[in-house]
Amino acid sequence: MIVPTFEGRCAFIRENTRLQTPPHTPELSLLLADEITPIWRMTEDALSEIGIPPPFWAFAWAGGQALARYLMDHPEEVAGKRVIDFASGSGIVAIAAMKAGAAHVLAADIDVFCGAALSLNAQANGVVVDFTDQNLLEAPAPAADVILAGDICYEKPLAARVMAWLTEARDRGARVLIGDPGRSYFPREGLDKLAEYQVQTTRELEDMEVKKTAVWTLAR
Numbered sequence: 297m298i299v300p301t302f303e304g305r306c307a308f309i310r311e312n313t314r315l316q317t318p319p320h321t322p323e324l325s326l327l328l329a330d331e332i333t334p335i336w337r338m339t340e341d342a343l344s345e346i347g348i349p350p351p352f353w354a355f356a357w358a359g360g361q362a363l364a365r366y367l368m369d370h371p372e373e374v375a376g377k378r379v380i381d382f383a384s385g386s387g388i389v390a391i392a393a394m395k396a397g398a399a400h401v402l403a404a405d406i407d408v409f410c411g412a413a414l415s416l417n418a419q420a421n422g423v424v425v426d427f428t429d430q431n432l433l434e435a436p437a438p439a440a441d442v443i444l445a446g447d448i449c450y451e452k453p454l455a456a457r458v459m460a461w462l463t464e465a466r467d468r469g470a471r472v473l474i475g476d477p478g479r480s481y482f483p484r485e486g487l488d489k490l491a492e493y494q495v496q497t498t499r500e501l502e503d504m505e506v507k508k509t510a511v512w513t514l515a516r
Contacts, residue, residue, distance in 0.1 A: 305412035308458050309353075315420060318356035318388065320489070321364045323395070325420045326386050326497070327413065329354035351407075353386045353413040359384060359447035359494040362509040363475030364392035364493050365445075371396035373473065380404060382432060382448070387414035389427060389475070396421035402426045415477035418444035433457055437465035446475035455481035466514045476511035487512040 300308065313327040329351065367374055375397035381390035384403035387410070393401045403414050403425050410428040418425045437443060443465050449455035459510070461473045463486075477481045477495065495509045 299435060302412055303414045304484075304490045305409050306416060309409070310415055312351075313354055318364075320361040320493060321356075321368065321388065321392065321488065323368060323377045323514045324364065324388065324391060326356060326388060326391075326417045327354075327420070328356060328386065331486055343347075348402050348443050349408065349409065351409065356386060356388050357478070358477035358497050358507040358509045360388045361475075361495050362477070362491070362511055363444060363446045364388045365493060366473070366511040367392045367396045369491075373471070374398040378434075378439065379442045379444060380438060381420065381425075381465035382443060382445040384410055384414060384427070385418045385447075389446050390414065390425045391418055391421050391423055392417075393444065394425055395421065398427070398442075402428060402440070404428050404430070404432050406431050410466060410506075413448075422425040433461050436467070437461060437470065440465075440470050442471045444473050444475075447477070447479070449479040449482040452481045455479075455483075459483055463514060466516075468493050472514040474512070474514075475509065476512065477507040486515050488515050 299495045313329050315325050316328045374393045376399050378386055379393045379401045381403045384405045386392050390401045390403040404511055406429055408429050416425050448458045466472045489510050491511045493509050495507050497507050
């Protein structure tokens with residue numbers, strides 16, 4: 297499997313996306329795929345042949361949009377703080393955190409294409425965000441004041457593992473904020489709801505055009 301260089305990944309992203317404003321965060325500009333863009337219609341096998349994982353970074357998912365909106369409406373959550381954005385994707389949440397005044401944001405995603413997407417999107421929004429493609433779940437969470445996670449509960453084994461990791465981080469003093477549109481494996485206990493939004497999305501990615509999406513924190 298051929299993995300392009302960083303410059304190659306950036307070029308691929310530019311060729312298959314265009315700068316857009318997500319519906320729920322019009323203050324931000326992100327390189328996103330259009331519904332008609334072939335990138336998402338390609339089969340997983342076809343993407344694998346050219347060295348590209350499924351392009352989750354090419355869309356502003358409902359949980360990420362809600363969490364980004366919450367941060368921009370409540371900058372006190374991250375202002376002056378060290379922040380980790382777990383499973384960053386396009387970087388929408390990480391960028392919103394920097395816009396809200398975070399002292400430092402580390403975006404983490406095991407897909408290296410997310411690093412390229414984040415770099416381009418951060419530049420478009422005039423912020424700087426660090427990136428790692430290390431799997432943070434393989435060790436205790438790095439030191440941070442706040443850990444952000446959007447759209448993490450779409451697979452059962454992963455959801456359980458991530459929630460356990462986030463709970464450990466909470467127990468060590470981090471504030472954990474989660475954006476979720478009611479995914480099947482999202483836990484129903486041990487969380488406090490902070491906000492709820494109606495997030496515009498697309499039927500090509502979700503089961504409805506508007507998703508009721510909430511921002512939660514792990515209860516102390």
